[in-house]
Amino acid sequence: MIELTVNGEKHSTEAEGDMPLLWYLRDIANLTGTKFGCGAGFCGACTVHIDGTAQRSCSVPLSEAANREITTIEGLAVNGDHPVQQAWAKHQVPQCGYCQPGQIMQASSLLSDNPAPSSADIDSAMQGNLCRCGTYPRIKAALLDLAEKAS
Structure with a gap:
């Protein structure tokens, strides 16, 4: 068991x-x-x-x-209102949405460890999450927005 x-x-x-x-x-x-x-x-x-x-x-x-x-x-987040989820909505990150749960989980882990990551920190942490729709610029914008709020 x-x-x-x-x-x-x-x-x-x-x-x-x-x-x-x-x-x-x-x-x-x-x-x-x-x-x-x-x-x-x-x-x-x-x-x-x-x-x-x-x-x-x-x-x-x-x-x-x-x-x-x-x-x-x-x-x-019980109501889907985690700050990363809210930033994803604000920046209209999802396109097809298939990869987004994994993207969100990776991003929330990054922000838990480093609430104000630099652009390079974001690139490093997110590089292993692939998006066939190419929403990388919106993902990065959402994370930079959250990093700025944490600074």
């Missing part, structure tokens, strides 16, 4: 320990906000927070996630 805490709630599963956390979240816990992208940890669509740090859930086996705090996009 594997014990997990997801979005503040205790979960137990008899799934195999080598199952990717992503599949548990989507297929067993029915938390479909976390997206499958590449399945190899390269695109960032599946980004969640594990113990407050952004990680690619497709590359984390359940056994490694056991007894840790997991936050998905659904648990970031």
Whole structure:
């Protein structure tokens, strides 16, 4: 039995320990906000927070996630009003939206560690999250706006 805490709630599963956390979240816990992208940890669509740090859930086996705090996009803010989500709306970041949960989770982790990141900090932190629609300038504008407010 594997014990997990997801979005503040205790979960137990008899799934195999080598199952990717992503599949548990989507297929067993029915938390479909976390997206499958590449399945190899390269695109960032599946980004969640594990113990407050952004990680690619497709590359984390359940056994490694056991007894840790997991936050998905659904648990970031109850009403979808996290400052990053508000900045995303203000700057009209999403286009197709598929990658945006992962982008938001990566960005919120960055801001948790560094509330006023520089342009270079943003580039470094966000470089592993891919957006096929090319919304990178709007993502950066939203993050720079939040960084300015924190300064």
